[in-house]
Amino acid sequence: MTKYMAPHAMPRPGAEPPPTPARPAFDRKNMVLRVSTALVFAVFFLSLLYWGGGTTWGNLAYFGLMGVSILAGVRELTLLGRKMGFNPSLYAGTAVGWLLLMHFFLASKAPFGERPLDPDILPLWLALTFGIGFIHFGALFFDQKREQTLPSQAITLMGALYMGLGLGFQQRIFMLDSRTVSNTGGRLVLALYIIVWLGDTGAYFVGSFLGRHKLAPKVSPKKTWEGLVGNYLGNLVGAWLMKVTVCPDWTMVDVVALGLLLGTVGQLGDLVESTWKRSAGVKDSNIGMGIPGHGGMLDRVDSLVFAAPALFAYVHYVHGLG
């Protein structure tokens, strides 16, 4: 989900249980903080997309942004795991997430300017197997909670892959290029965020005003079928807006296909993160610090981490990019 891009003060849509008194989502001070943070981020992020696309400094700045987000997301998953009594490793999970991100950076066309790098510098199989070995072997030396080491290692690995691949594909998309449209990567990242975010927004409004029929009460008590339809409508409107603005080479088939594809994996991704939080007994992935006024990192990226590889797969196989 993409409160990153959208400075506004509405409560978080859909997936979450109702706010408790302990979570003052509507107070004035929090709203100011929330809007300020979002504005600062939006200015920074849109500038990066507009001016940084296709440049070495832009690639590196995006790498830094993804790297910090991976650290924050792995940290939250680590804390969720600790709350459940396990002992996942923040260090190993973050290091392996960064290693995967590094693969996507180096595998992109010409990360440092014109000349493409050797794709064999850090192929995915090497980053992945080295990372898996690092997590499992590291636990031999550092995991003192031996009676839970099997689930602890598994959660470390899951967090590294969730954040490392999810945000790694964003990096890969940002660094995409095509001959027909300049700054392809920046445009596609904007499309990723807008399609997913308009879906969230559509789900929130349609669900709030028309929601009657529960979708999956056990998985997510507040989700309704009406919200689901609103989500897809938002996704489709978002994809169409992108076609008429920054992605002029898209056809209406692309609009419908991407709206439905990103809408589906985005909503499922949102539900997955909800079930993780619920199993750990928390309502907000932000345990401890988070993005000021915006809760946790996992709540922000839960749809994007699945939508990014789906978008990459679509433009790769259908449009021949990458």
Added chain:
Amino acid sequence: MTKYMAPHAMPRPGAEPPPTPARPAFDRKNMVLRVSTALVFAVFFLSLLYWGGGTTWGNLAYFGLMGVSILAGVRELTLLGRKMGFNPSLYAGTAVGWLLLMHFFLASKAPFGERPLDPDILPLWLALTFGIGFIHFGALFFDQKREQTLPSQAITLMGALYMGLGLGFQQRIFMLDSRTVSNTGGRLVLALYIIVWLGDTGAYFVGSFLGRHKLAPKVSPKKTWEGLVGNYLGNLVGAWLMKVTVCPDWTMVDVVALGLLLGTVGQLGDLVESTWKRSAGVKDSNIGMGIPGHGGMLDRVDSLVFAAPALFAYVHYVHGLG
């Protein structure tokens, strides 16, 4: 580890806690069963390596063998997880393990004869992200034990990657080819098994007769420093034997490097699987059925799953294969 290849009736070396009365490893009937199974397997496996290398039927037979082994290994990891109170999915874990194996099959040079396939049919990034989505999204619909769904999904994912990548790289090695030595893949798979197995054997004999100084009592009570040295000696002897027989293009540098590399990741892999079993409170990964007379699949592959990608990385980067 590779009791596959080595018909003999000795107790399992190194990693395991001392046999309990409930595990009749030394009785005559079990010994006969163990030797018989090993002989049957050795004849089948060596035939496959000798005659099947570089042939379509050989590639498919190896694929079938790896596929069955992935099912067996994921099943044991699933049962370990269930014993600890989690609810990993045997179906999702196996399906994703097979999907990863399919990637390695299709990514190899000319799986069906002379003509190479398009590497874009099933690249690793697609198999991996599709598989991860399959596990997480599937749990939304099928995991009824919602209060443990975070660790359950993590264990499903870990098992799929452990078996799918570990045995997938064996498939990849089997299907390697070079211009200088015929049946490269079959020779390298034999080298993988012999180097790892002679390491196990060396650790067992040196550790049993000379073992005095405990290596890591908390991780594996029976391991000694002397056994560690014996393991490396066995690895080095195995690599040298391979050089003078089936891998004539190896130098002495290759022998030393591969002995140390496979010895290190093999022993660490063995320890990792031991800690998983210990955390689940079992002594033998074979919960329920297993390989007749040989215990569980995980106990057989714990060193190989890490040694296979290490061997592939070595021959890829140093010898330019693949």
